[in-house]
Amino acid sequence: MTGEYVKVASHGLIQKDNKFLVIHRSSLNDYKPNLWDLPGGTIEFGEHPIDALIREIDEETKTKVKVGNLIFVYDFVSGEKRHQFQMVFTCDYLSGEVILNPREHQDFKWVTLEEMEQLPKIAFLEELIKFLKNNEAMKFPFKEPFTRSRSKMYQAVADTGKYSKEFLKDLKEGLEDSKFFNKK
Secondary structure, X not given: OOOOEEEEEEEEEEEXXXXXXXXXXXXXXXXXXXXXXXXXXXXXXXXXXXXHHHHHHHHHHOOEEXXXXXXXXXXXXXXXXXXXXXXXXXXXXXXXXXXXXXXXXXXXXXXXXXXXXXXXXXXHHHHHHHHHXXXXXXXXXXXXXXXXXXXHHHHHHHHHOOOOHHHHHHHHXXXXXXXXXXXX
């Protein structure tokens, strides 16, 4: 089928004082308006997922974070042509007052996991919450740092400089057997 494409996004589960930052998508936003989301967004061609995450968090919230572990990958097919991957990394809040662009996001909150569960939210965030609540191995605060050299997926990106079909296949295969992959 022609016109098929893949989008890959990095998102941050930003932790501060045992609460997490969520942002409310603006009613003007053309993708999933009026839902709560995590800071993050689409990875640009040739961009490393962690670099994209730091860029997106700065663009969306003006805050600085320390990126930790990749803890969750969610994928879905939207319509007949778009395959979307959402990668979620733990992040420790470092500094900055949250400042939002009102065309993209209209509100933010620091919430507990239980409070987050009650919000109207984007689909991958719903699945992330279920994963975190059902996985005894995930304890807060998250500690162990994630390094690029520990992951085959990062090596694939470093070697190719892009997200090829092979990279996405490796990403999915590499995480399918792990407790961090959400199977749909």
